[in-house]
Amino acid sequence: MKDDMFPEEIRPHLIPEPGGELYYKCLGCDAEYGIEKLLYVCPACNQVLLIHDREQDRLKKIPGTTWQKIFDYRKMLKIPALKGIYRYHEFIGPSLPLSSIIYLGEGHTPVVEASALLQERVGAQFYYKNDGQNPSASFKDRGMASALSSIKYLIDQNLVSDVIAVCASTGDTSAAAALYASYLGPLIKSAVLLPHKKVTSAQLAQPLGSGANVFEIPGVFDDCMKVVEHLSGKYPVVLLNSKNAWRILGQESYSYEIAQDFDWDMTNKVVLVPIGNAGNISAVMNGFLKFYRTGIINTLPKVIGVQSEHADPVYRYYLEPDEDKRKFVPVDTRPSVAQAAMIGNPVSMPRVVSIAKEYNALSGKKNVFVVQVKEQDIMDWQLTANQNGHITCTQGGECLAGLVTAKAQGIVTPDECAILDATAHAIKFSGFQDMYFKKEIPDAYGIAPDEAFINLPELIIPDDSELIPSQEKRLGAAEFGRFVDEISGKIAKKLEL
Numbered sequence: 001m002k003d004d005m006f007p008e009e010i011r012p013h014l015i016p017e018p019g020g021e022l023y024y025k026c027l028g029c030d031a032e033y034g035i036e037k038l039l040y041v042c043p044a045c046n047q048v049l050l051i052h053d054r055e056q057d058r059l060k061k062i063p064g065t066t067w068q069k070i071f072d073y074r075k076m077l078k079i080p081a082l083k084g085i086y087r088y089h090e091f092i093g094p095s096l097p098l099s100s101i102i103y104l105g106e107g108h109t110p111v112v113e114a115s116a117l118l119q120e121r122v123g124a125q126f127y128y129k130n131d132g133q134n135p136s137a138s139f140k141d142r143g144m145a146s147a148l149s150s151i152k153y154l155i156d157q158n159l160v161s162d163v164i165a166v167c168a169s170t171g172d173t174s175a176a177a178a179l180y181a182s183y184l185g186p187l188i189k190s191a192v193l194l195p196h197k198k199v200t201s202a203q204l205a206q207p208l209g210s211g212a213n214v215f216e217i218p219g220v221f222d223d224c225m226k227v228v229e230h231l232s233g234k235y236p237v238v239l240l241n242s243k244n245a246w247r248i249l250g251q252e253s254y255s256y257e258i259a260q261d262f263d264w265d266m267t268n269k270v271v272l273v274p275i276g277n278a279g280n281i282s283a284v285m286n287g288f289l290k291f292y293r294t295g296i297i298n299t300l301p302k303v304i305g306v307q308s309e310h311a312d313p314v315y316r317y318y319l320e321p322d323e324d325k326r327k328f329v330p331v332d333t334r335p336s337v338a339q340a341a342m343i344g345n346p347v348s349m350p351r352v353v354s355i356a357k358e359y360n361a362l363s364g365k366k367n368v369f370v371v372q373v374k375e376q377d378i379m380d381w382q383l384t385a386n387q388n389g390h391i392t393c394t395q396g397g398e399c400l401a402g403l404v405t406a407k408a409q410g411i412v413t414p415d416e417c418a419i420l421d422a423t424a425h426a427i428k429f430s431g432f433q434d435m436y437f438k439k440e441i442p443d444a445y446g447i448a449p450d451e452a453f454i455n456l457p458e459l460i461i462p463d464d465s466e467l468i469p470s471q472e473k474r475l476g477a478a479e480f481g482r483f484v485d486e487i488s489g490k491i492a493k494k495l496e497l
């Protein structure tokens with residue numbers, strides 16, 4: 001749509017100008033720092049940071065209903081910088097000029113309603129939001145678009161140069177980091193650290209394909225993270241893990257999109273996300289909080305975090321009902337098919353504690369929950385979802401198992417409607433499906449494959465070995481006719497045609 005066709009009242013807001021005044025705030029000691037520096041933890045107390053806008057209240061001068069229209073009309077724009085997460089520029093990175101924004105097709109992932117049959121089976125109304133349909137096939141692209149745009153801005157301002165970006169990863173962060181860094185070509189080099197044999201082959205292929213330096217380290221993700229923290233403390237590298245507060249800002253877009261997709265009505269909505277490093281759930285809560293405070297959504301949806309019993313430090317923390325008695329204790333993880341969330345010492349734990357407290361307070365009730373699920377249920381619900389038209393990864397299976405658990409515990413009521421995060425695409429995690437179908441899942445996962453889900457290919461060959469064609473040996477016309485006839489007959493019999 002051309003500029004002059006937009007309504008008069010929307011036109012001044014349609015294309016955002018750089019504004020606001022962003023700063024880092026420490027979650028430990030409340031110290032504040034400027035965003036022109038590369039900063040990941042508080043130099044005074046070593047705690048994680050969040051980015052705030054000193055002029056956030058200026059956004060309240062525009063009525064919530066006008067914001068809704070602004071975002072709806074922005075959908076019609078053809079400006080690349082505003083096609084992805086920066087449709088919500090004023091809430092995601094208001095200080096960035098459009099010229100610094102990187103857009104690789106992230107965000108605005110489809111919200112797909114589960115089929116009537118599947119909803120009946122689960123006993124709840126629900127949708128999947130397919131974040132596996134992002135460019136590197138996971139939600140991590142949202143945070144990476146934000147982090148790399150912020151770095152591009154610092155480069156454009158000559159505040160940094162020759163950037164070397166590093167991250168530790170359970171697989172998807174490195175795929176996203178390598179992709180976005182490679183887009184900036186020689187301006188930025190990326191290095192990723194992965195736990196040896198703890199990422200899927202697709203996830204390993206992704207950063208290699210993007211040309212990143214890939215290092216495999218013995219141990220688990222938490223061990224890789226320690227090495228990256230050591231590197232970033234000692235050398236001038238840019239950290240792309242979710243310690244980087246820009247990642248959180250970008251991932252808030254997930255909530256903004258849900259709000260827009262449901263026409264800004266959050267009544268009776270429940271949002272379920274898997275928890276690993278806890279960056280995503282922090283961002284999701286923060287996003288809803290910002291939209292609620294600005295009057296863009298009418299209420300705060302219920303938020304439910306889901307953890308596997310093999311990696312459940314956040315669940316354990318909230319088991320203690322008395323807030324003052326809660327104590328965070330990292331756990332040693334056990335093997336989990338929700339491997340991207342297999343984290344025992346989540347970096348964003350202080351963010352979760354602080355934001356969830358605010359979320360509950362503003363909701364006027366307990367509105368943030370964490371449930372724990374079994375490995376068996378993660379796999380079985382993932383397979384069930386995908387055998388009913390979805391494309392969810394194991395972490396999305398974890399969300400569905402979480403919905404079933406939350407419903408059984410009365411956390412989700414029959415009048416509510418859930419939105420589940422399919423955080424990555426099914427094909428990234430097809431190795432687990434493969435092991436399940438072949439009954440080769442190692443005992444440590446604690447999963448017994450259920451025959452009802454198992455699906456393996458069947459080789460159909462003719463009885464007469466002379467009738468087997470190959471690339472080297474082509475059959476004559478008559479033989480080939482018999483081959484087609486025999487194979488069709490066998491398939492028809494199998495399908496009971």
Ligand SMILES: *Cc1c(COP(=O)(O)O)cnc(C)c1O
Pocket residue numbers: 138139140172173242274275276277278279280281340341393395423424
């Ligand atoms: C990173 C990741 C998670 C966990 O998100 P956190 O922000 O670390 O809690 C879940 N699922 C997938 C597919 C991921 O890549």
Ligand SMILES: [Zn+2]
Pocket residue numbers: 026027028029030031042043044045046047
């Ligand atoms: Zn501090």
